Amino acid sequence: MILPEFGRTLSGSDWSLLIDVLLDARHVVLTTHENSDGDGLGSEVALALVLSALGKEVTVFNPTPVPPNYRFLTESFPITHFDPKDEESLQELSLADVTVLLDANLRDRMGSLWPHVQFSKELGSMRLLCVDHHLEPDDFADLMVCESYASSTGELIYDLISAIGERQCRDLFTKEISQALYVAVMTDTGSFRFPKTSPYVYSLAGDLVAKGADAALVYDRIYNSLTPEALKLLGLALTSITILDDGVISWLFISRDMLKATGSKLFDTDLIVQYLLSVPSVQIAVLMVEMTDGRTKASFRSRGRVYVNQLAKKYGGGGHMNAAGCLFQFSSDRAQQVLLEDVRAFLKDPESFTY
Known part of the structure; x- marks a missing residue:
C-alpha cells in the first residue's frame, strides 16, 4: 500500500507491546470519550469483534449513550452505557484485566469510568491501554499509542488489526469489522475532505470497501438520519x-x-x-x-x-x-x-x- 503523505504507518514491531497485552488478556473492556462520535464508536466495534474472534471476553462500556445515527453499529456488537450506580456494571468493569481507551488521550474524557478504572489500575488488577491520534496526551495509561499523523483512530486500529493478523497468520477482517472501521475513518476525515486525508487513507478506505464495507449505506445511516x-x-x-x-x-x-x-x-x-x-x-x-x-x-x-x-x-x-x-x-x-x-x-x- 502507499505510504501516507503525512507521517508514517506503524509496523508490526511498533504494535508489539500492545498486541502482547491484548493477546494475554482474558477480559477486555473497551471505551471511548464522552459524547462519542463515529471514530470512537467504529474503532470500538471493530476491535471488539477482533478480540472476540480471538476468544477474549469483551465488553464495550461508554460514559454516555450512543447517538441515534450511530446505533446501527450496535447491530454488530453491543455497546453499553456505563452506569456507576449499577452494581452489575461495576462488577463487570472490575473483572477486566485490560481496559482500552480509544479516540481520547485525556483521562477526564473517560467521564464516569475514570475513577473506577483508576482504582483497579492502582490495585494492580487492571492494565490501561490507550490508542489515539490527538495532540498533547496526558500521561495516565500503562501503554499508549498516540500518533497525531493519523487521520483517525480508525486508521490506527486498521493497522493494529493488520499487525495482529500477521502475528496470528490469519486475515481478521470481516464485513462487519471493515464497515465499523469505514465509519471511523469516513467520519473523522469529514468524508475524506480534511487535510490529513492522505493517499494512504484513500487506499485504506478502498481496501475496507473491498472487504465488505458499504460506503453508501454508512453515509446514509449517519448523515441522512436526522430526527x-x-x-x-x-x-x-x-x-x-x-x-x-x-x-x-x-x-x-x-x-x-x-x-x-x-x-x-x-x-x-x-x-x-x-x-x-x-x-x-x-x-x-x-x-x-x-x-x-x-x-x-x-x-x-x-x-x-x-x-x-x-x-x-x-x-x-x-x-x-x-x-x-x-x-x-x-x-x-x-x-x-x-x-x-x-x-x-x-x-x-x-x-x-x-x-
Missing part, C-alpha cells in the same frame, strides 16, 4: 448564527430553552457546527451549547493555520488543529463573554496566546 426534533433545532440554529468582526468569526449559542422548545437532545447539535464554517471569510467557528447540568460545551472549527486546539486547551479541552472542543465549568453567560474575548485575542496574535 424531526433535530431538524427543528437545525432550523432554529441557522437563524441564530451571528457573523462577527467583519466576517472572521462565526458564532452560535444553543440554549437549554432551544433544546426544550424543539424536543432535541445534546447529540442533535453535533452536525450543526459544520454550517458555521461555510462562509469563506470565517477563520474560526464557535458553537456553544448550554448543558442540563449547568456546564457549557464549546466546539471549534477553523481554517488553515488557525490551530484551535490551542484555544481549547486553555479550558482543559483539546482535539485536532482545526477541530477541537472543551467544557466550561461555569454559566453559559460568563462562558460566552470570556470565550469571545479569547477568540478575538487568539486571532489577533495566536503565537502569544496564553493558556
Whole structure:
C-alpha cells in the first residue's frame, strides 16, 4: 500500500507491546470519550469483534449513550452505557484485566469510568491501554499509542488489526469489522475532505470497501438520519448564527430553552457546527451549547493555520488543529463573554496566546 503523505504507518514491531497485552488478556473492556462520535464508536466495534474472534471476553462500556445515527453499529456488537450506580456494571468493569481507551488521550474524557478504572489500575488488577491520534496526551495509561499523523483512530486500529493478523497468520477482517472501521475513518476525515486525508487513507478506505464495507449505506445511516426534533433545532440554529468582526468569526449559542422548545437532545447539535464554517471569510467557528447540568460545551472549527486546539486547551479541552472542543465549568453567560474575548485575542496574535 502507499505510504501516507503525512507521517508514517506503524509496523508490526511498533504494535508489539500492545498486541502482547491484548493477546494475554482474558477480559477486555473497551471505551471511548464522552459524547462519542463515529471514530470512537467504529474503532470500538471493530476491535471488539477482533478480540472476540480471538476468544477474549469483551465488553464495550461508554460514559454516555450512543447517538441515534450511530446505533446501527450496535447491530454488530453491543455497546453499553456505563452506569456507576449499577452494581452489575461495576462488577463487570472490575473483572477486566485490560481496559482500552480509544479516540481520547485525556483521562477526564473517560467521564464516569475514570475513577473506577483508576482504582483497579492502582490495585494492580487492571492494565490501561490507550490508542489515539490527538495532540498533547496526558500521561495516565500503562501503554499508549498516540500518533497525531493519523487521520483517525480508525486508521490506527486498521493497522493494529493488520499487525495482529500477521502475528496470528490469519486475515481478521470481516464485513462487519471493515464497515465499523469505514465509519471511523469516513467520519473523522469529514468524508475524506480534511487535510490529513492522505493517499494512504484513500487506499485504506478502498481496501475496507473491498472487504465488505458499504460506503453508501454508512453515509446514509449517519448523515441522512436526522430526527424531526433535530431538524427543528437545525432550523432554529441557522437563524441564530451571528457573523462577527467583519466576517472572521462565526458564532452560535444553543440554549437549554432551544433544546426544550424543539424536543432535541445534546447529540442533535453535533452536525450543526459544520454550517458555521461555510462562509469563506470565517477563520474560526464557535458553537456553544448550554448543558442540563449547568456546564457549557464549546466546539471549534477553523481554517488553515488557525490551530484551535490551542484555544481549547486553555479550558482543559483539546482535539485536532482545526477541530477541537472543551467544557466550561461555569454559566453559559460568563462562558460566552470570556470565550469571545479569547477568540478575538487568539486571532489577533495566536503565537502569544496564553493558556
